[in-house]
Amino acid sequence: MAMDKRIYLCLAHMSESGMEQKYVKEAFDTNWVVPLGPNVNGFEKDLEDFVGQGKRVVALSSGTAAVHLALIGCGVQPGDEVLVQSFTFCASANPVTYLGAIPVFVDSEPGSWNKDPVLLEKAIVDRMEITGKKPKAIIPVALYGMPYDIHRIMEIANRYDIPVVEDAAEGFGSRVDGQVLGTFGRYGVLSFNGNKMITTSGGGALICPDEESWREVMFYATQAREAYPYYQHEHIGYNYRMSNVCAGIGRGQMTVLEDHIAHHHRMFELYSELLRSVEGITVHANPTDHYDSNFWLNTILLDPQLKVCGQESAYQHVVQGAVGGAGGVVHATAEAHTAHEPNANVEAMRVFLDAKGVEARPLWKPMHLQPVFKGCPAYVNGVSEALFKQGVCLPSGPCVSEEDAVYIVNAIKEAVL
Ligand SMILES: *Cc1c(COP(=O)(O)O)cnc(C)c1O
DSSP: OTTTSOBOSSOOOOOTTOHHHHHHHHHHHTTOOSSSSHHHHHHHHHHHHHHOTTOEEEEESOHHHHHHHHHHHTTOOTTOEEEEESSSOGGGTHHHHHTTOEEEEEOBOTTTSSBOHHHHHHHHHHHHHHHSSOOSEEEOBOGGGOOOOHHHHHHHHHHHTOOBEEEOSSOTTOEETTEETTSSSSEEEEEOOTTSSSOSSSOEEEEESSHHHHHHHHHHHBTOOOSSSSOOOSSOOOBOBOOHHHHHHHHHHHTTHHHHHHHHHHHHHHHHHHHTTSTTEEEOOOSSTTEEOOOSSEEEEEOTTOOBTTGGGTTOSOOOSOTTOOSSOOOOOSOSOOSSOOOHHHHHHHHHHHHTTBOOEEOOOOGGGSGGGTTSOEEOOSHHHHHHHHEEEEOOSTTSOHHHHHHHHHHHHHHBO
Protein backbone atom coordinates (compact mmCIF):
# COMPACT_ATOMS: atom_id res chain seq x y z
CA MET A 1 0.00 0.00 0.00
CA ALA A 2 1.27 3.32 1.13
CA MET A 3 4.92 3.11 0.10
CA ASP A 4 4.19 2.07 -3.50
CA LYS A 5 2.07 5.11 -4.16
CA ARG A 6 2.07 8.72 -3.08
CA ILE A 7 -0.74 9.93 -0.89
CA TYR A 8 -1.90 13.41 -1.88
CA LEU A 9 -3.87 16.03 0.04
CA CYS A 10 -6.99 15.97 -2.12
CA LEU A 11 -7.05 14.55 -5.63
CA ALA A 12 -9.94 14.58 -8.07
CA HIS A 13 -12.03 11.42 -7.68
CA MET A 14 -14.69 10.41 -10.20
CA SER A 15 -17.89 8.56 -9.31
CA GLU A 16 -17.86 4.74 -9.45
CA SER A 17 -20.91 4.88 -11.72
CA GLY A 18 -19.06 6.92 -14.37
CA MET A 19 -21.77 9.58 -14.54
CA GLU A 20 -19.19 12.23 -15.39
CA GLN A 21 -18.27 10.42 -18.62
CA LYS A 22 -21.92 9.90 -19.49
CA TYR A 23 -22.62 13.65 -19.31
CA VAL A 24 -19.39 14.54 -21.11
CA LYS A 25 -20.21 12.03 -23.87
CA GLU A 26 -23.65 13.60 -24.19
CA ALA A 27 -21.98 16.99 -24.72
CA PHE A 28 -19.95 15.55 -27.60
CA ASP A 29 -22.83 13.54 -29.07
CA THR A 30 -25.09 16.60 -29.16
CA ASN A 31 -22.29 18.96 -30.24
CA TRP A 32 -22.65 21.17 -27.17
CA VAL A 33 -18.87 21.70 -26.93
CA VAL A 34 -19.18 25.38 -25.98
CA PRO A 35 -19.34 27.46 -22.80
CA LEU A 36 -23.12 27.03 -22.48
CA GLY A 37 -25.58 24.19 -22.96
CA PRO A 38 -27.63 21.50 -21.23
CA ASN A 39 -24.85 20.40 -18.85
CA VAL A 40 -24.19 23.98 -17.73
CA ASN A 41 -27.91 24.51 -17.10
CA GLY A 42 -28.24 21.12 -15.43
CA PHE A 43 -25.20 21.67 -13.21
CA GLU A 44 -26.50 25.09 -12.14
CA LYS A 45 -29.86 23.54 -11.31
CA ASP A 46 -28.14 20.81 -9.23
CA LEU A 47 -26.14 23.47 -7.38
CA GLU A 48 -29.25 25.56 -6.74
CA ASP A 49 -31.06 22.51 -5.36
CA PHE A 50 -28.11 21.70 -3.11
CA VAL A 51 -27.54 25.18 -1.65
CA GLY A 52 -31.29 25.96 -1.31
CA GLN A 53 -32.52 29.27 0.15
CA GLY A 54 -34.00 30.21 -3.23
CA LYS A 55 -30.56 31.24 -4.51
CA ARG A 56 -29.55 31.42 -8.17
CA VAL A 57 -26.18 30.07 -9.35
CA VAL A 58 -23.91 30.97 -12.29
CA ALA A 59 -21.35 28.33 -13.31
CA LEU A 60 -17.97 29.89 -14.16
CA SER A 61 -14.52 28.97 -15.39
CA SER A 62 -12.98 29.26 -11.91
CA GLY A 63 -13.56 30.24 -8.31
CA THR A 64 -11.24 33.19 -8.85
CA ALA A 65 -13.58 34.41 -11.61
CA ALA A 66 -16.46 34.06 -9.15
CA VAL A 67 -14.68 36.32 -6.62
CA HIS A 68 -13.99 38.82 -9.41
CA LEU A 69 -17.63 38.94 -10.59
CA ALA A 70 -18.96 39.13 -7.01
CA LEU A 71 -16.83 42.23 -6.46
CA ILE A 72 -18.19 43.76 -9.67
CA GLY A 73 -21.68 42.92 -8.38
CA CYS A 74 -20.83 44.82 -5.19
CA GLY A 75 -19.87 47.85 -7.29
CA VAL A 76 -16.16 47.77 -6.42
CA GLN A 77 -14.34 50.54 -8.31
CA PRO A 78 -10.68 51.60 -8.63
CA GLY A 79 -9.45 53.04 -5.32
CA ASP A 80 -12.16 51.33 -3.24
CA GLU A 81 -11.25 49.15 -0.29
CA VAL A 82 -12.37 45.56 0.34
CA LEU A 83 -12.01 43.82 3.71
CA VAL A 84 -10.45 40.43 2.97
CA GLN A 85 -9.64 37.69 5.46
CA SER A 86 -5.85 37.61 5.62
CA PHE A 87 -5.61 33.90 6.35
CA THR A 88 -6.52 32.56 2.90
CA PHE A 89 -5.32 31.48 -0.51
CA CYS A 90 -4.32 34.38 -2.79
CA ALA A 91 -7.43 33.94 -4.98
CA SER A 92 -9.60 35.64 -2.32
CA ALA A 93 -7.54 38.83 -2.59
CA ASN A 94 -6.15 38.94 -6.14
CA PRO A 95 -9.43 39.93 -7.85
CA VAL A 96 -9.63 43.02 -5.63
CA THR A 97 -6.47 44.21 -7.32
CA TYR A 98 -7.78 43.23 -10.80
CA LEU A 99 -10.36 46.00 -10.24
CA GLY A 100 -7.77 48.54 -9.12
CA ALA A 101 -9.19 48.35 -5.59
CA ILE A 102 -7.21 47.82 -2.39
CA PRO A 103 -7.46 44.74 -0.19
CA VAL A 104 -7.51 45.56 3.52
CA PHE A 105 -6.59 42.45 5.45
CA VAL A 106 -8.36 41.31 8.60
CA ASP A 107 -6.88 38.66 10.89
CA SER A 108 -8.56 35.56 12.31
CA GLU A 109 -10.06 34.37 15.57
CA PRO A 110 -8.40 31.37 17.24
CA GLY A 111 -11.43 29.01 17.22
CA SER A 112 -12.41 28.91 13.55
CA TRP A 113 -9.13 30.35 12.20
CA ASN A 114 -11.38 32.65 10.15
CA LYS A 115 -12.21 36.35 10.09
CA ASP A 116 -12.38 37.85 13.58
CA PRO A 117 -15.66 39.82 13.86
CA VAL A 118 -14.21 42.19 16.48
CA LEU A 119 -11.26 43.09 14.28
CA LEU A 120 -13.61 43.37 11.31
CA GLU A 121 -15.68 46.05 12.99
CA LYS A 122 -12.55 47.83 14.18
CA ALA A 123 -11.28 47.83 10.58
CA ILE A 124 -14.56 49.21 9.23
CA VAL A 125 -14.61 52.08 11.73
CA ASP A 126 -10.93 52.82 11.21
CA ARG A 127 -11.09 52.78 7.40
CA MET A 128 -14.10 55.11 7.42
CA GLU A 129 -12.21 57.48 9.65
CA ILE A 130 -9.02 57.38 7.56
CA THR A 131 -10.48 57.35 4.03
CA GLY A 132 -13.83 59.04 4.61
CA LYS A 133 -15.66 56.21 2.83
CA LYS A 134 -16.97 52.78 3.59
CA PRO A 135 -15.22 49.61 2.43
CA LYS A 136 -17.16 48.18 -0.53
CA ALA A 137 -17.29 44.51 0.47
CA ILE A 138 -16.39 42.04 3.21
CA ILE A 139 -14.84 38.67 2.27
CA PRO A 140 -14.77 35.97 4.96
CA VAL A 141 -13.16 32.67 3.92
CA ALA A 142 -14.04 29.12 4.98
CA LEU A 143 -10.42 28.10 5.36
CA TYR A 144 -9.96 24.33 4.97
CA GLY A 145 -13.77 24.17 4.97
CA MET A 146 -14.26 25.51 8.48
CA PRO A 147 -17.16 27.97 8.80
CA TYR A 148 -16.62 31.60 9.84
CA ASP A 149 -18.78 33.33 12.42
CA ILE A 150 -21.34 34.26 9.78
CA HIS A 151 -24.03 35.42 12.20
CA ARG A 152 -21.82 38.08 13.79
CA ILE A 153 -20.23 39.01 10.46
CA MET A 154 -23.69 39.51 8.90
CA GLU A 155 -24.85 41.53 11.90
CA ILE A 156 -21.88 43.89 11.53
CA ALA A 157 -22.14 44.00 7.72
CA ASN A 158 -25.85 44.84 7.90
CA ARG A 159 -25.28 47.53 10.51
CA TYR A 160 -22.78 49.30 8.24
CA ASP A 161 -24.66 48.28 5.09
CA ILE A 162 -21.64 46.61 3.43
CA PRO A 163 -22.22 43.50 1.26
CA VAL A 164 -20.63 40.19 2.20
CA VAL A 165 -18.98 37.92 -0.38
CA GLU A 166 -18.56 34.51 1.21
CA ASP A 167 -15.50 32.71 -0.11
CA ALA A 168 -16.69 29.13 0.33
CA ALA A 169 -14.30 27.81 -2.35
CA GLU A 170 -12.87 25.37 0.21
CA GLY A 171 -16.13 25.10 2.15
CA PHE A 172 -18.57 23.61 -0.34
CA GLY A 173 -21.15 21.73 1.75
CA SER A 174 -20.01 23.18 5.10
CA ARG A 175 -22.91 24.44 7.20
CA VAL A 176 -23.76 26.80 10.02
CA ASP A 177 -26.93 25.86 11.90
CA GLY A 178 -27.78 23.56 9.01
CA GLN A 179 -27.56 26.26 6.32
CA VAL A 180 -25.01 25.84 3.53
CA LEU A 181 -22.11 28.32 3.44
CA GLY A 182 -22.27 30.74 0.55
CA THR A 183 -25.99 31.41 1.06
CA PHE A 184 -25.77 33.90 3.94
CA GLY A 185 -24.02 36.84 2.27
CA ARG A 186 -24.99 38.69 -0.89
CA TYR A 187 -22.74 36.40 -2.94
CA GLY A 188 -21.17 33.00 -2.34
CA VAL A 189 -18.06 31.71 -4.14
CA LEU A 190 -17.53 28.03 -4.96
CA SER A 191 -14.55 26.35 -6.63
CA PHE A 192 -14.42 23.10 -8.58
CA ASN A 193 -10.68 23.07 -9.14
CA GLY A 194 -9.08 19.62 -9.29
CA ASN A 195 -8.25 19.61 -5.59
CA LYS A 196 -11.53 20.89 -4.15
CA MET A 197 -14.50 19.01 -2.63
CA ILE A 198 -15.81 18.18 -6.10
CA THR A 199 -14.22 19.05 -9.42
CA THR A 200 -15.11 20.01 -12.98
CA SER A 201 -11.37 19.66 -13.78
CA GLY A 202 -11.32 23.42 -13.25
CA GLY A 203 -14.25 25.71 -12.60
CA GLY A 204 -16.25 27.65 -10.09
CA ALA A 205 -19.64 29.14 -9.41
CA LEU A 206 -21.18 32.25 -7.95
CA ILE A 207 -24.24 31.94 -5.72
CA CYS A 208 -26.44 35.00 -6.31
CA PRO A 209 -29.25 36.38 -4.16
CA ASP A 210 -31.89 36.97 -6.84
CA GLU A 211 -32.79 36.96 -10.51
CA GLU A 212 -31.61 40.52 -11.07
CA SER A 213 -28.08 40.04 -9.71
CA TRP A 214 -27.91 36.64 -11.41
CA ARG A 215 -28.60 38.33 -14.77
CA GLU A 216 -25.97 40.98 -14.08
CA VAL A 217 -23.33 38.37 -13.16
CA MET A 218 -24.23 36.37 -16.27
CA PHE A 219 -23.91 39.56 -18.38
CA TYR A 220 -20.38 40.25 -17.14
CA ALA A 221 -19.41 36.56 -17.40
CA THR A 222 -20.29 36.54 -21.11
CA GLN A 223 -18.44 39.60 -22.44
CA ALA A 224 -21.06 42.23 -21.52
CA ARG A 225 -22.95 42.35 -24.81
CA GLU A 226 -25.80 44.80 -25.40
CA ALA A 227 -28.93 43.67 -27.26
CA TYR A 228 -28.12 44.69 -30.82
CA PRO A 229 -27.75 42.62 -34.00
CA TYR A 230 -24.03 43.50 -33.94
CA TYR A 231 -21.51 43.52 -31.07
CA GLN A 232 -22.23 46.58 -28.99
CA HIS A 233 -20.34 47.12 -25.72
CA GLU A 234 -21.06 49.67 -23.02
CA HIS A 235 -19.24 47.83 -20.22
CA ILE A 236 -16.07 45.78 -19.92
CA GLY A 237 -16.99 42.12 -19.65
CA TYR A 238 -15.16 38.83 -19.13
CA ASN A 239 -15.09 35.41 -20.74
CA TYR A 240 -15.81 33.50 -17.53
CA ARG A 241 -18.63 31.08 -18.38
CA MET A 242 -18.13 27.39 -17.65
CA SER A 243 -17.67 25.00 -20.58
CA ASN A 244 -20.49 22.53 -21.23
CA VAL A 245 -17.87 19.73 -21.20
CA CYS A 246 -16.64 20.70 -17.73
CA ALA A 247 -20.21 21.10 -16.48
CA GLY A 248 -20.82 17.47 -17.53
CA ILE A 249 -18.10 16.43 -15.09
CA GLY A 250 -19.74 18.65 -12.49
CA ARG A 251 -23.15 17.00 -12.94
CA GLY A 252 -21.56 13.60 -12.42
CA GLN A 253 -19.66 14.86 -9.38
CA MET A 254 -22.86 16.18 -7.79
CA THR A 255 -24.01 12.56 -7.50
CA VAL A 256 -21.07 11.87 -5.14
CA LEU A 257 -20.85 15.20 -3.32
CA GLU A 258 -22.47 13.84 -0.15
CA ASP A 259 -20.17 10.78 -0.27
CA HIS A 260 -17.12 13.03 -0.58
CA ILE A 261 -18.21 15.18 2.36
CA ALA A 262 -18.86 12.06 4.45
CA HIS A 263 -15.39 10.79 3.54
CA HIS A 264 -13.70 14.02 4.65
CA HIS A 265 -15.67 13.83 7.93
CA ARG A 266 -14.51 10.25 8.41
CA MET A 267 -10.90 11.34 7.86
CA PHE A 268 -11.37 14.00 10.55
CA GLU A 269 -12.68 11.41 13.00
CA LEU A 270 -9.82 9.03 12.24
CA TYR A 271 -7.09 11.66 12.58
CA SER A 272 -8.66 12.92 15.83
CA GLU A 273 -8.89 9.44 17.28
CA LEU A 274 -5.45 8.26 16.17
CA LEU A 275 -3.64 11.45 17.22
CA ARG A 276 -5.43 11.89 20.55
CA SER A 277 -2.61 10.23 22.49
CA VAL A 278 0.16 12.25 20.81
CA GLU A 279 1.22 15.11 23.03
CA GLY A 280 1.93 18.40 21.27
CA ILE A 281 -0.29 17.71 18.25
CA THR A 282 -3.87 18.98 17.96
CA VAL A 283 -6.37 18.38 15.17
CA HIS A 284 -8.41 21.40 14.03
CA ALA A 285 -12.05 20.73 15.01
CA ASN A 286 -15.38 22.57 14.83
CA PRO A 287 -15.14 25.18 17.62
CA THR A 288 -18.90 25.03 18.25
CA ASP A 289 -21.82 22.66 17.63
CA HIS A 290 -23.32 25.29 15.34
CA TYR A 291 -20.54 24.68 12.80
CA ASP A 292 -20.35 21.71 10.49
CA SER A 293 -17.08 21.86 8.56
CA ASN A 294 -16.73 19.78 5.40
CA PHE A 295 -13.14 19.11 6.60
CA TRP A 296 -11.91 19.69 3.06
CA LEU A 297 -8.37 19.53 4.42
CA ASN A 298 -7.72 18.17 7.87
CA THR A 299 -5.04 20.17 9.61
CA ILE A 300 -2.93 19.75 12.72
CA LEU A 301 -0.93 22.14 14.87
CA LEU A 302 2.49 21.20 16.18
CA ASP A 303 3.38 22.68 19.53
CA PRO A 304 6.54 24.81 19.05
CA GLN A 305 8.18 22.69 21.80
CA LEU A 306 7.55 19.43 19.93
CA LYS A 307 10.78 17.87 18.67
CA VAL A 308 10.63 16.37 15.19
CA CYS A 309 13.24 14.17 13.52
CA GLY A 310 15.52 16.28 11.31
CA GLN A 311 14.36 19.69 12.50
CA GLU A 312 17.91 20.92 13.11
CA SER A 313 18.54 20.73 9.37
CA ALA A 314 15.17 22.12 8.24
CA TYR A 315 15.35 24.79 5.52
CA GLN A 316 18.95 23.95 4.63
CA HIS A 317 18.01 23.22 1.07
CA VAL A 318 16.36 25.44 -1.48
CA VAL A 319 13.09 23.79 -2.59
CA GLN A 320 13.05 22.79 -6.26
CA GLY A 321 9.71 23.38 -7.99
CA ALA A 322 6.33 23.60 -6.31
CA VAL A 323 5.86 21.63 -3.10
CA GLY A 324 3.28 18.97 -3.84
CA GLY A 325 3.92 19.20 -7.56
CA ALA A 326 1.30 21.88 -8.30
CA GLY A 327 0.77 22.64 -11.96
CA GLY A 328 2.24 25.57 -13.87
CA VAL A 329 5.52 27.29 -13.28
CA VAL A 330 6.96 28.50 -10.02
CA HIS A 331 9.77 31.04 -10.02
CA ALA A 332 13.02 29.44 -8.92
CA THR A 333 14.43 30.87 -5.73
CA ALA A 334 17.97 31.22 -4.51
CA GLU A 335 16.88 31.60 -0.90
CA ALA A 336 15.87 28.83 1.49
CA HIS A 337 14.32 31.37 3.90
CA THR A 338 11.79 34.18 3.85
CA ALA A 339 10.98 36.69 6.58
CA HIS A 340 8.05 34.55 7.76
CA GLU A 341 8.13 30.78 7.58
CA PRO A 342 6.74 27.78 9.46
CA ASN A 343 8.65 26.55 12.51
CA ALA A 344 11.52 24.13 11.92
CA ASN A 345 9.52 21.22 13.39
CA VAL A 346 6.75 21.84 10.84
CA GLU A 347 9.18 21.86 7.93
CA ALA A 348 10.88 18.74 9.34
CA MET A 349 7.48 17.01 9.56
CA ARG A 350 6.74 17.94 5.93
CA VAL A 351 10.09 16.56 4.76
CA PHE A 352 9.71 13.41 6.88
CA LEU A 353 6.22 12.68 5.52
CA ASP A 354 7.36 13.47 1.98
CA ALA A 355 10.04 10.78 2.29
CA LYS A 356 7.28 8.38 3.39
CA GLY A 357 5.30 9.15 0.25
CA VAL A 358 2.86 11.47 1.98
CA GLU A 359 2.07 14.95 0.73
CA ALA A 360 1.77 17.39 3.61
CA ARG A 361 1.77 21.15 3.31
CA PRO A 362 2.16 24.10 5.65
CA LEU A 363 -0.97 26.18 6.26
CA TRP A 364 -1.57 28.99 3.78
CA LYS A 365 0.70 31.94 4.45
CA PRO A 366 -1.41 34.95 5.51
CA MET A 367 -1.82 37.65 2.88
CA HIS A 368 -0.59 40.42 5.18
CA LEU A 369 2.78 38.60 5.30
CA GLN A 370 3.00 38.24 1.50
CA PRO A 371 5.52 40.58 -0.15
CA VAL A 372 3.10 41.28 -2.99
CA PHE A 373 0.60 42.84 -0.55
CA LYS A 374 3.09 44.60 1.67
CA GLY A 375 1.67 48.08 1.02
CA CYS A 376 -1.90 47.10 1.96
CA PRO A 377 -3.52 48.05 5.26
CA ALA A 378 -3.89 45.14 7.69
CA TYR A 379 -5.68 44.67 11.00
CA VAL A 380 -3.82 41.91 12.79
CA ASN A 381 -3.86 40.15 16.14
CA GLY A 382 -1.11 37.58 15.61
CA VAL A 383 -3.51 34.63 15.26
CA SER A 384 -2.97 33.72 11.60
CA GLU A 385 0.77 34.28 11.82
CA ALA A 386 1.04 31.93 14.80
CA LEU A 387 -1.14 29.30 13.09
CA PHE A 388 0.92 29.55 9.89
CA LYS A 389 4.07 28.78 11.89
CA GLN A 390 2.57 25.70 13.56
CA GLY A 391 0.18 24.10 11.10
CA VAL A 392 0.32 21.18 8.69
CA CYS A 393 -2.36 20.08 6.17
CA LEU A 394 -2.90 16.32 5.95
CA PRO A 395 -4.25 14.17 3.10
CA SER A 396 -8.05 14.16 3.34
CA GLY A 397 -9.55 13.52 -0.08
CA PRO A 398 -11.54 10.55 -1.37
CA CYS A 399 -8.35 8.91 -2.69
CA VAL A 400 -7.03 8.61 0.88
CA SER A 401 -8.16 5.33 2.45
CA GLU A 402 -8.65 4.61 6.14
CA GLU A 403 -5.59 2.38 5.89
CA ASP A 404 -3.67 5.39 4.50
CA ALA A 405 -4.76 7.52 7.48
CA VAL A 406 -3.36 4.90 9.86
CA TYR A 407 -0.13 4.83 7.83
CA ILE A 408 0.10 8.63 7.89
CA VAL A 409 -0.46 8.86 11.65
CA ASN A 410 2.13 6.15 12.26
CA ALA A 411 4.58 8.15 10.17
CA ILE A 412 3.77 11.28 12.19
CA LYS A 413 4.38 9.35 15.44
CA GLU A 414 7.66 8.03 14.05
CA ALA A 415 8.74 11.60 13.22
CA VAL A 416 8.11 12.84 16.74
CA LEU A 417 11.17 12.45 18.96
C1 LIG B 1 -9.31 27.52 -4.55
C2 LIG B 1 -9.69 28.79 -3.92
C3 LIG B 1 -10.20 29.88 -4.66
C4 LIG B 1 -10.23 29.94 -6.15
O1 LIG B 1 -10.71 28.91 -6.82
P1 LIG B 1 -10.13 28.50 -8.28
O2 LIG B 1 -11.26 27.68 -8.81
O3 LIG B 1 -8.89 27.73 -8.04
O4 LIG B 1 -9.91 29.74 -9.07
C5 LIG B 1 -10.62 31.00 -3.98
N1 LIG B 1 -10.51 31.08 -2.66
C6 LIG B 1 -10.00 30.08 -1.92
C7 LIG B 1 -9.94 30.25 -0.44
C8 LIG B 1 -9.55 28.92 -2.52
O5 LIG B 1 -9.01 27.95 -1.79
